[in-house]
Amino acid sequence: MSKWTSSKIVNVAFSFLLALLITAYVLSTKPSYSGSNNNQYTSLLPEKKATITSPLTVQFNSSDYVIVGAPSSVGVTLQGSSALVTAAQNHNEIQAVADLRGLGVGQHTVNVALTGVSSSLTATASPQTVTVTLAEKDSAKKDVQVQYDDSKIASGYQVTNTTVDPKTVTITGPKENVDAVDHVGADVTLNKSTKANVTQSTKLTAYDKNGDAVQVTLSQQTAQVSMTISSSGSSSSASSSSSSQSSTSGSSSTTKKVSLVGQASAGSTDNFNISFSPSAVTITGSSDTLSSIDYLPVSLDLSNITSKVTKTVSLTKPSGVDSLSDQSVQVTISPKS
Known part of the structure; x- marks a missing residue:
């Protein structure tokens, strides 16, 4: 066989082998179909599946309604190329939306829509629906009352004055909840055996x-509270000194220290232990008026009190009395065992 013929055979064999390799490569990269869904195929790029948490925005008529029972977030399952899923995890811009616009009072189940999802990813919310209640919106102004555990006050000391800023706040929420609010408490944390202001x-x-x-929304979340704490002895001395100065000044008004006595506007005082801080106040007026006053009644609503509570109550000036040394006092009410 000639050299030329041998070379030609080698070239043909090489070309045939190359063609086989190319055919094998093309077949290996052809989409692979499975089952009855021939639109699904295996991508050449590596895929990833992950779940992230996205905030839930509820769209509704906030002028007339408030929402009850809506979750603050939902889970979102992402599936797609590894790079896009990782990017979504690192820079989560996906938001879940529940649209209740146009709906009225009552409980509603609506779909959760997702925004900010790449078109190359598959995203599924979990849950895919949420149940939210729209309630009639109401608001009211409520007094702020200073509340504290009087057992934390050192023996021989008492709270002689409290101030709070603001004195009132606006509460907003479902009408049923707003109607249920009795007061807004400024809960003071005291150390054991507190003696200082x-x-x-x-x-x-x-x-x-x-x-x-x-559960309501408050127009202000915190308040500034000041409490004056004095020893019981110094309080009595100060009152005695004040009374003495008043009686020797030649003024037509006199002063008298009277105890505070709780009187039930609802419920019965027989079922409770009631204490005031301070336990007595100084009243100023004519001697004829003061001689007929032995104590100062304080009206208390004792209905539905099932545990110990401390709150601020306002004092009512009796007829004929010019002034009171305190406009309000702290009252502690404990059910009798």
Whole structure:
């Protein structure tokens, strides 16, 4: 066989082998179909599946309604190329939306829509629907009452004055919840055996008549509280000194220190231990008026009180009395066992 013929055979064999290799490569990269769904195929790029948490935005008429029971976030399952899923995890811009616009009072189940998802990814919300209640919106102004554990006050000391700023706040929420609020408490945290004055920024909480927290929105979350704490002895001395100065000044008005006595506007005082801080106040007026006053009644609503509560109550000036040494006092009410 000639050299030329041998070379030609080698070239043909090489070309045939090359063609086989190319054919094998093309076949290996052809989409692979499975089952009855011939639109699904295996991608050449590596895929990844992951779940992230996205905030839930509820769209509704906030002028007339408030929402109850909506979750703050939902899970989102992502599937697609590894690079895109990782990017979504690192820079989560996906938001879940529940649209209740146009709906009225009541419970509604609506779909969760996802925004900010790459068109190259498959995203599924979990849950895919949420149940949310639209309630009629209401608001009211409520007094802020200073509340504290009087057992933390050192023996021989008492709270002689409290101030709070702001004195009132606006509460907003479902009408049923707003109607249930009795007062807003500024809950002061005291150390054991407190003797010194206290100035503190305290959290505000709305309470019902039982002292249980009510879920509403407050116009202010905290209040500034100041408490004057004095020894019982110095308080008595100060009152005696004040009374003495008043009686020797030649003024037509006199002063008298009288005890505070709780009187039930609802419920019965027989079922409770009631204490005031201070336990007595100084009244100023004519001697004829003061001679007929032995104590100062304080009206208390004792209905639905099931546990110990301390709150601020306003004092009512009796007829004929010119002034009171305190406009309000702290009252601690404990059910008798």
